[in-house]
Amino acid sequence: MKARNKRFMFVVVGLSGLAVAVGLVLNALNSNVSFFYSPTQVQANEAPQDKTIRLGGMVEEGSLKREDDGLTVHFNVTDNLKTVSVTYKGILPDLFSEGQGVVAQGKLDEQGGFYAKEVLAKHDESYMPPEVQDALEKAEETKKQQMSTTSLMQ
Amino acid sequence: MIPEIGHFALIIALCIAMTQGVLSIAGAARDDHSWMAMSRPGAQAQFMFIALAFACLAYAFLNDDFSVTYVATNSNSLMPVQYKFAGIWGGHEGSLLLWMLMLSGWGYAVSIFSKNLPLEMVSRVLGVMSLISVGFISFMIFTSNPFDRLLPAAVDGRDLNPLLQDFGLIIHPPMLYMGYVGFSVAFAFAIAALLSGRFDSAWARWSRPWTTVAWVFMTMGIALGSWWAYYELGWGGWWFWDPVENASFMPWLMGTALIHSLAVTEKRGSFKNWTVLLAIFTFSLSLLGTFLVRSGVLTSVHAFATDPERGLFILIFLLLVIGSSLALFAWRAPRVGLGGEFKLVSRETMLLTANVILVVACGSVLLGTTYPLLLDGLGMGKISVGPPYFNAVFVPLVMVLVVVMCIGPFARWKQANVADLVKLVRVPLIAAAICALVVPFLAEEWKLLVSVGLFMAYWIMFSVIANIWMRVSMSTRKGSVLDKLKGLPRSYYGHNLAHFGVAVTIIGITCVSNYESEQDVRMEIGDTISIGPYVFRFDGAQEIQGPNYTASQGQIYITKNGKFETILRPEKRLYTVQRMPMTEAGIDTGLFRDLYVSLGEPLAAGAWSVRVYYKPFVDWIWGGAVFMALGGLLAVTDRRYRLARREAEEPVVKKASSEADVDIKKGLGATE
Numbered sequence: 001m002k003a004r005n006k007r008f009m010f011v012v013v014g015l016s017g018l019a020v021a022v023g024l025v026l027n028a029l030n031s032n033v034s035f036f037y038s039p040t041q042v043q044a045n046e047a048p049q050d051k052t053i054r055l056g057g058m059v060e061e062g063s064l065k066r067e068d069d070g071l072t073v074h075f076n077v078t079d080n081l082k083t084v085s086v087t088y089k090g091i092l093p094d095l096f097s098e099g100q101g102v103v104a105q106g107k108l109d110e111q112g113g114f115y116a117k118e119v120l121a122k123h124d125e126s127y128m129p130p131e132v133q134d135a136l137e138k139a140e141e142t143k144k145q146q147m148s149t150t151s152l153m154q
Numbered sequence: 155m156i157p158e159i160g161h162f163a164l165i166i167a168l169c170i171a172m173t174q175g176v177l178s179i180a181g182a183a184r185d186d187h188s189w190m191a192m193s194r195p196g197a198q199a200q201f202m203f204i205a206l207a208f209a210c211l212a213y214a215f216l217n218d219d220f221s222v223t224y225v226a227t228n229s230n231s232l233m234p235v236q237y238k239f240a241g242i243w244g245g246h247e248g249s250l251l252l253w254m255l256m257l258s259g260w261g262y263a264v265s266i267f268s269k270n271l272p273l274e275m276v277s278r279v280l281g282v283m284s285l286i287s288v289g290f291i292s293f294m295i296f297t298s299n300p301f302d303r304l305l306p307a308a309v310d311g312r313d314l315n316p317l318l319q320d321f322g323l324i325i326h327p328p329m330l331y332m333g334y335v336g337f338s339v340a341f342a343f344a345i346a347a348l349l350s351g352r353f354d355s356a357w358a359r360w361s362r363p364w365t366t367v368a369w370v371f372m373t374m375g376i377a378l379g380s381w382w383a384y385y386e387l388g389w390g391g392w393w394f395w396d397p398v399e400n401a402s403f404m405p406w407l408m409g410t411a412l413i414h415s416l417a418v419t420e421k422r423g424s425f426k427n428w429t430v431l432l433a434i435f436t437f438s439l440s441l442l443g444t445f446l447v448r449s450g451v452l453t454s455v456h457a458f459a460t461d462p463e464r465g466l467f468i469l470i471f472l473l474l475v476i477g478s479s480l481a482l483f484a485w486r487a488p489r490v491g492l493g494g495e496f497k498l499v500s501r502e503t504m505l506l507t508a509n510v511i512l513v514v515a516c517g518s519v520l521l522g523t524t525y526p527l528l529l530d531g532l533g534m535g536k537i538s539v540g541p542p543y544f545n546a547v548f549v550p551l552v553m554v555l556v557v558v559m560c561i562g563p564f565a566r567w568k569q570a571n572v573a574d575l576v577k578l579v580r581v582p583l584i585a586a587a588i589c590a591l592v593v594p595f596l597a598e599e600w601k602l603l604v605s606v607g608l609f610m611a612y613w614i615m616f617s618v619i620a621n622i623w624m625r626v627s628m629s630t631r632k633g634s635v636l637d638k639l640k641g642l643p644r645s646y647y648g649h650n651l652a653h654f655g656v657a658v659t660i661i662g663i664t665c666v667s668n669y670e671s672e673q674d675v676r677m678e679i680g681d682t683i684s685i686g687p688y689v690f691r692f693d694g695a696q697e698i699q700g701p702n703y704t705a706s707q708g709q710i711y712i713t714k715n716g717k718f719e720t721i722l723r724p725e726k727r728l729y730t731v732q733r734m735p736m737t738e739a740g741i742d743t744g745l746f747r748d749l750y751v752s753l754g755e756p757l758a759a760g761a762w763s764v765r766v767y768y769k770p771f772v773d774w775i776w777g778g779a780v781f782m783a784l785g786g787l788l789a790v791t792d793r794r795y796r797l798a799r800r801e802a803e804e805p806v807v808k809k810a811s812s813e814a815d816v817d818i819k820k821g822l823g824a825t826e
Contacts (some may be wrong), residue, residue: 021514024546024547024550025518025521025547028542028543028546028547029521029522029525029539029543031542031543032539032540032542032543032546033525033537033538033539033540033543034537034538034540035535035536035537036535036536036537036538052540054538066757069676070676070755070757070761070763071674071675071676071763089674090674091674091754091755091763091765092754092755093389094388094734094735094736094737095734095735121387121389123315123317124315125732125734131536134536
């Protein structure tokens with residue numbers, strides 16, 4: 001083979017290798033991404049049912065209940081507009097408590113309940129995950145709008 | 155009074171950094187010796203003033219001066235004294251001061267250990283470092299001053315976050331920061347070389363030890379962080395692919411590529427452009443890491459409350475640093491020129507391949523980490539990228555990397571003979587394959603993934619041994635094998651020890667991911683649970699009193715094959731000031747396994763929910779990192795860096811290439 005052909009082959013092999021690598025990476029990325037939904041979005045049926053998603057909001061006061069096995073817990077996640085009930089089996093992180101922000105990863109069932117595989121921990125009581133912050137602000141805005149429309153109607 | 159002195163010291167340090175930075179670089183450009191002479195004393199004075207500021211903050215912490223906001227939010231009079239001291243870097247402002255202390259400390263070290271460098275080079279390096287200091291000190295003074303006063307003063311402090319009241323806080327951040335900041339020296343050397351246009355083996359030889367030392371700190375910092383998360387967070391994970399972890403892992407990957415590329419530049423004069431680019435990227439990623447951690451733009455399990463305004467400052471600083479250095483690179487790089495030529499099958503190609511893999515690995519981590527930011531910015535929804543993505547991309551890349559790691563060190567510089575190479579690689583390869591197939595049968599069950607993982611590790615280990623054996627049998631030194639072993643350079647042992655460490659880490663990761671057992675259970679007093687030969691019995695929990703917390707301390711009695719093994723006492727603590735609960739796991743560490751127990755929540759009638767974990771070989775993960783770090787240290791203490799200082803003024807390019815020629819004449823000579 002001539003030197004030029006050789007170089008050409010080299011480039012072709014290199015580029016195809018790179019293309020395969022990029023393809024694999026993007027594929028891996030796409031199949032391992034989980035979207036974040038707020039309770040309002042879940043109640044509006046915006047979230048898919050068979051995919052792993054993240055649900056975030058505040059743990060509703062007084063909603064935490066424990067089953068007799070000591071490990072299965074139920075609690076409600078709210079953005080102060082809508083709520084979703086969550087079931088989780090396992091040990092909750094230290095900083096999990098009612099009235100605190102929470103992000104849970106899992107799947108929705110047909111009845112609109114959420115089965116969490118994982119409840120995300122945090123290191124700091126005052127830390128608020130940016131998505132939860134965002135969801136709460138959006139809900140607050142919607143609430144204000146609704147209130148202003150109702151007051152206009154009266 | 156003392157905090158004001160600290161604040162004032164910061165301002166003086168800023169002024170010195172500005173003056174010295176500008177004078178050093180301008181002086182080098184104008185060849186003005188009186189200006190350049192400023193750089194060493196300037197760097198030293200900077201360090202003195204930053205150290206003074208640091209001492210002032212330490213004084214405020216140790217004397218419970220709650221009139222300082224930062225102390226009041228991160229300390230408490232009841233806190234044990236070692237945590238009061240470590241509390242200095244327990245929050246954002248103090249972390250920055252620690253960053254600065256390290257940066258100026260590196261500058262000080264450069265000013266001391268550069269006696270044999272040309273003045274022009276020293277002043278450019280110190281000049282660039284001072285300009286970085288200017289960015290960070292002004293960041294501190296304008297957005298996050300640790301010396302701000304609180305009026306009226308607090309009666310007592312709000313206490314340090316309980317998770318941080320641990321031995322890990324004392325050592326992990328300083329180590330990691332030493333690494334992050336240490337790469338600024340490599341960066342400064344690269345920029346200095348671009349400014350001067352002087353790229354030769356001498357340049358690589360000067361910058362190499364500094365880069366390696368930074369890499370050693372980074373390695374230890376990451377390993378300590380992983381170990382800390384493992385025992386402190388109470389859920390037994392050692393790596394989560396969390397943005398904050400990735401932030402430290404990316405510069406490490408890039409830095410690993412950099413130290414290998416520097417080896418080629420020093421030995422053969424090749425890859426100069428590439429090395430400079432890697433140095434720029436490594437430090438940029440260090441800054442990006444700081445930005446990601448400090449700005450709070452990403453959801454992280456390790457994130458503490460943050461302030462977006464600060465993120466903006468770092469982002470601007472980051473863009474400024476990356477933009478200007480890449481512009482300089484684009485302008486200067488065409489002049490750098492190519493080094494020695496090499497053929498397709500050669501040590502150079504192997505190192506280049508390893509470099510590309512490391513950079514691609516780093517790129518894939520970067521993609522996974524910043525993809526959520528990108529989508530959010532485009533308004534396409536809020537997402538998170540999970541560990542499966544990173545594992546799916548990273549594991550195959552590491553496999554390819556291992557192949558290169560095992561073959562590369564046998565290849566000769568310039569051009570290697572394929573037949574010879576096959577002959578050398580064959581033995582360790584076959585031995586590793588046999589061992590990898592057989593050894594997993596000794597464990598509970600044979601698994602394909604275990605065999606694959608162990609094969610990688612054994613191949614590296616056997617290659618290291620075979621490589622040393624090859625060097626000994628080729629050695630022209632007279633005497634016994636021991637004498638010949640003694641004759642090999644330390645940097646050669648360093649590289650082999652580091653590669654050996656990679657193998658140890660791979661064994662740890664393989665075994666713990668495939669054979670670990672994790673159970674969350676409800677346990678009443680007297681209940682037992684068994685994992686393999688171990689039986690765990692819960693003997694109830696009792697209340698105990700700590701210095702600044704109360705705790706329920708459980709007792710777990712463990713037997714192995716019916717015989718007493720150990721008693722673990724995990725705790726559930728409640729820190730009294732912040733009313734914050736925290737889990738303190740009970741761990742029995744062993745060479746081949748960890749037994750890990752942590753308390754969940756108290757249930758009715760003395761029962762608790764309990765996590766019971768069995769973690770085989772988990773400590774090997776961090777043990778491997780220790781070997782890597784020791785390897786780096788060995789390499790730095792090599793004779794030739796000490797000799798190099800004396801010869802620095804000589805034209806080293808010629809010498810280096812003639813050295814390499816000698817090696818090739820020796821046959822399969824591998825210099826390192």
